[in-house]
Amino acid sequence: MKKSTFLHLRLSFSFYLLPVFIFGVALSEWENWIRLLLVFFILHFLLYPASNGYNSYFDKDEGSIGGLENPPATTKDLYNWSLLLDLAALGLGLLLSWSFCLMLLIYGIASKAYSHPMVRLKKRPVLGWLSVGIFQGYFTFLMTVHGVSGISLGSLMEWNWQLxxxxxxxxxxxxxxxxxxxxxxxxxxxxxxTISLILGVLGTFYFTGIFFFSAGLGFFIYFMETFSLQISLLFVLLLSPVTLYFLYWFTKVWSDQTKADFRHTMRLNFVSALMLNLFFIIFAINLR
Known part of the structure; x- marks a missing residue:
């Protein structure tokens, strides 16, 4: 594997996608540690890096991308490795169940459609935005629950999983x-x-702020109604650094839009992922 290929797999970026996995694990009834670790490995060391590499190959970015401030030029080696990692994910997924393997395949196809020139959802602001939000959120949560617990696909349609x-x-x-x-x-x-390009720099901040507040309120009500007020308050407390950094960054961008740069974005992503991971780990331990 070439060094440029390894960098474009962006293994560290899996940290930002970890909260959904931990959330799914926390709510699942599972007993098999080997099964849980296998699902974790498949998603974060095979499926996600394969998606990162495949999209990088077709994007051929010259500027900063998520997890790489100065991305090297891509080569055919990256394309080959992304497909190999996908096949490895499917092979290991089949050890768990055909249905989990099918979900991995669907996720892989959806992620490839984002950048492949024949479809390129990235050119379609609403469809691209929805595909990422649905597959990295809704679909990954259900895939995690199904993978670690082995419950049927039909059971995943119940409201206690859908919400x-x-x-x-x-x-x-x-x-x-x-x-x-x-x-x-x-x-x-x-x-x-992209959806951000249509919204503009300040519009993206307004849009994210509204969604973040609405999602936070939804989680607060969900935890309070399903679990306890203490869990809801802990969620607000641990997410407060994210809110504070978001507001701090927004004030800087308000006076100078060049501050809407790679480094500030990555800091926000890191703080958000760190605090969400911390919350969901505490939440999972509390439920066990």
Whole structure:
């Protein structure tokens, strides 16, 4: 594997997608640690890196991308490895069940449609935004629950699974446009009309702020009604650093839009993922 290929797999970026997995594990009734660790490995070390690499290969970004401030040029090696990792994910997934393997396949196809030139959902602002929010949130939550617990696909249609899955997507739908805010020039040059590009820099902040508040309120009510007021308050407390950094960054961008850059975006992503991971770990331990 070439060094450039390894960098474009962006293994560290899986940290930002970890909260949905921990949330799914926390709510699942599971007993098999080997099964849980296998699902974790498949998603975070095979499926997600394969998706990152495949999209990087077709995007051929020259500017900063999520997890890479100065991405190296992509090669055919990256394309081959992304497909190999996908096949490895499917092979290991089949050890758990055919239905889990099928969900991995569906996720893989959806992620490829985002950047492949024949479909390129990235050029379609609403469809691209929805596909990322739904598959990285709603679909991944249900895939995690199914993978670690082995409950039937039909059972996943019950409201006790559908509601947290929808809340997961709502959080992703709000945060995803913010990850595109520093790529406006390159996206426009390439003809990719993202939701953030349409909203503009300040519009992206307003949009994310509204979604983040709404998702936070939804989680607060869900935890209070389903579990306890203490869990709801803990959620608000641990997410407060995210809110404070978001507001701090917004005040800087308000006076200077060049501050809507890669480094500030990655800091917001890191703080958000860190606090969500911390909350869901505490939440999972409390339920066990």
């Amino acid at each position: 947290p899955a929808l809340l997961s997507s709502f959080l992703l739908l709000g945060s995803y446009p913010m990850t595109q805010i520093y790529q406006h020039v390159e996206d426009e040059k390439r003809g990719d009309i």
